[in-house]
Amino acid sequence: MNIESSxxxxxxxxxxNLDAIQPFITDKQQLVNDVLDREKEGTTGMGEGIAIPHGKSDGISVPIVVFGKSDTGIEWNSxxxxxxxxxFIILVPAKHKGDTHLKILQLLSRQLMKEEFKNKLLEAESREDVYSILETV
Structure with a gap:
């Protein structure tokens, strides 16, 4: 949850690499490559301290949303x-039909425009806190 990377x-x-999603990853390198390739198409740094990288990949078996926060900030070309x-990283299997990742992106984006929602995420101290906050979405 707390990001160390810069x-x-x-x-x-x-x-x-978070332990919680490892059971759903079928090819980690492919998954990383697919998300980074999507990032090359255009920044997912939305502004106001938020990034939502996303992608479809054969490297994941089910749709997953991963959350992390950084106290120091990350250079993202926002x-x-x-x-x-x-x-938030949105990961969806490549074989998944439809626009699941876009619907998730829309829901998250709408909530992240609310200052109170963002502050709660930044103040969250545990995975359970984050789950509780996300249940409101």
Missing amino acids: TKEDTIKELI LDGELVNIV
Whole structure:
């Protein structure tokens, strides 16, 4: 949950390496590559300290959303040039039909526009706290 990395590439790798999602990863390197390839198409640094990298990949078996936060900030080439403190990675199997990742992105983006929601995430101290906050989405 607390991100140690200082670059977007390392942050993506760090969050994909979290123990909680390992049972759902079928090919870690493919998953990392697919998310980084999507990032090359255009920044997922939305501004106001938020990044939502995402991608479809054969490296994951089920749709997953991974959350991390950084106290120091991460250089992300964000739209507003600011460092990122909140990161959500949306991972969806490539074979998954439809626009699941876009629906998740829309829901998260809508909530992240609310200052109170962002502050609660930044103040969360445990995985359970984050789950509780996300249940409101």
